[in-house]
Amino acid sequence: MVDQVLVTGATGKSGKRVVRQLRERGHRVRAAARSGEQVFDWLDRSTWEAALAGVRAVYVVQVDGTKLVRPFVELAADLGVRRVVLASGRGIDDPDYATDSGGVLDGLVDSENAVRESGLEWTITRPGWFAQNFSEGFFADAVSTGELRLPAGDGAASFVDAEDIAAVVTAALTEDGHDRQVYELSGPAAVTVEEAVATISEHARRNVRYVPLSPSEYVAELVSQGVTPQDAQAFADVVEPLRNGTDAYLSDGVQRALNRPPRTFAEFAAATVWA
Ligand SMILES: NC(=O)c1ccc[n+]([C@@H]2O[C@H](COP(=O)([O-])OP(=O)(O)OC[C@H]3O[C@@H](n4cnc5c(N)ncnc54)[C@H](OP(=O)(O)O)[C@@H]3O)[C@@H](O)[C@H]2O)c1
Numbered sequence: 421m422v423d424q425v426l427v428t429g430a431t432g433k434s435g436k437r438v439v440r441q442l443r444e445r446g447h448r449v450r451a452a453a454r455s456g457e458q459v460f461d462w463l464d465r466s467t468w469e470a471a472l473a474g475v476r477a478v479y480v481v482q483v484d485g486t487k488l489v490r491p492f493v494e495l496a497a498d499l500g501v502r503r504v505v506l507a508s509g510r511g512i513d514d515p516d517y518a519t520d521s522g523g524v525l526d527g528l529v530d531s532e533n534a535v536r537e538s539g540l541e542w543t544i545t546r547p548g549w550f551a552q553n554f555s556e557g558f559f560a561d562a563v564s565t566g567e568l569r570l571p572a573g574d575g576a577a578s579f580v581d582a583e584d585i586a587a588v589v590t591a592a593l594t595e596d597g598h599d600r601q602v603y604e605l606s607g608p609a610a611v612t613v614e615e616a617v618a619t620i621s622e623h624a625r626r627n628v629r630y631v632p633l634s635p636s637e638y639v640a641e642l643v644s645q646g647v648t649p650q651d652a653q654a655f656a657d658v659v660e661p662l663r664n665g666t667d668a669y670l671s672d673g674v675q676r677a678l679n680r681p682p683r684t685f686a687e688f689a690a691a692t693v694w695a
Contacts, residue, residue: 424474425593426450426501428460429481433552434507437586438479438593447594450475462488472496477503477593482531485523489531493538503541503599505592508532510548510604510667517666519657543592547605548667551579551688554620555695558658563620564695569631571638571659572613577667578606579616580674581683583691588677603673610668611685619686624694635663 425442429435430451439451452460452471460471462483472478478501482489493504511517512528520526535542553559562568585605592598611619617628633641635656642652661667674682 423476424448424450426452426458426471426475426478428452428462428471428479429507430458431456432481433550433556433582434547434585434589435479435481437582438589441586441590442593445590445594462486462492465491468492468495469499472499472501475499475501477501477505479505479507479589479593480531480535481507482527485527487527487530490534493534493540497539501540503543503593504535504538505543505545505589505598506531506535507589508544508546510546510606510671511661512546514666518660522654522657541599543598543600544602545585545588545592545605545673546602546671547580547585548607548671549577549579549662550582550585551607551685552582552692553579554616555692560695563617563628566627567629567631568613568617569633569638569641570613570662571633571635571656572630572662573632574612574614575663575665575668576610576612576615577662578608578610578670579685579688580605580607581685581688583688584674584678584682588674591677598677601677603677604671605673605682606669606671607682607688608670608684610665610670613662616685619689620694623686623689623692626694635660 427435427439430439431453442449450458452458454461460467508528512525554563613630617630621628639652639656
């Protein structure tokens with residue numbers, strides 16, 4: 421059993437589930453975020469050492485658009501950490517995947533190289549779109565108002581349940597056999613946004629509507645709500661893989677890491693408490 425595990429991003433969609441699943445299995449966990457149990461700020465290096473001291477394995481959830489993972493894993497190795505599991509993303513090495521206006525993909529490529537070169541045991545998880553974007557993330561507010569307005573056309577994505585992401589991360593942090601593995605993670609089927617909101621409507625017992633917008637309509641709507649044009653374009657870019665279907669393919673990482681299939685979107689929707 422791994423002694424002490426550091427989970428960064430411990431309040432986020434994947435990290436909080438990793439914390440819970442590790443504790444359910446009896447592991448000692450240091451849950452790190454900018455506030456809470458272990459105060460840790462990627463942008464304040466004075467917080468790094470206390471988070472890493474005495475830790476055997478670490479789950480790294482970086483701040484998108486930064487290149488701080490390299491110095492972090494170097495410090496981790498110096499302090500005796502043995503194992504690192506990185507939250508990366510699908511499509512990061514595909515130049516046609518999406519427009520990278522926020523520098524997110526560039527940052528993740530740098531982070532992957534850093535963990536590969538760290539001398540630590542490493543595992544990289546590359547999830548596609550999280551199903552929880554509908555319940556806790558990017559789309560959650562719109563879903564709760566009953567109308568999701570997006571430039572996603574009739575494109576689909578193979579949404580992955582963050583519970584499955586966390587299960588893979590938990591296995592990689594605590595079990596042998598995952599060293600030097602890159603796990604691309606998806607759900608078991610491509611689901612369109614229209615199908616996703618229909619499934620959510622069924623389980624939330626209320627109607628949620630999808631309104632497709634063109635990218636320029638979407639940007640204009642966000643700007644009219646006070647979002648800067650640059651941020652509005654970055655949001656539109658994030659949705660691009662949904663619209664053009666580049667995230668619809670299936671990946672076998674959940675099956676390979678856990679020896680079971682991933683959960684379906686309907687299973688995710690049924691297990692979620694909808695606001
Ligand atoms: N969501 C998706 O569909 C998706 C798909 C593929 C890949 N990814 C990648 O997966 C990773 C994790 O995403 P997620 O959705 O689990 O994250 P998330 O829910 O957005 O949570 C982000 C976490 O990072 C913490 N955080 C933010 N700023 C921080 C800082 N300066 N210092 C320390 N901690 C900070 C937050 O905690 P506090 O705010 O409490 O400090 C929170 O725990 C990201 O790199 C993302 O690019 C996401």
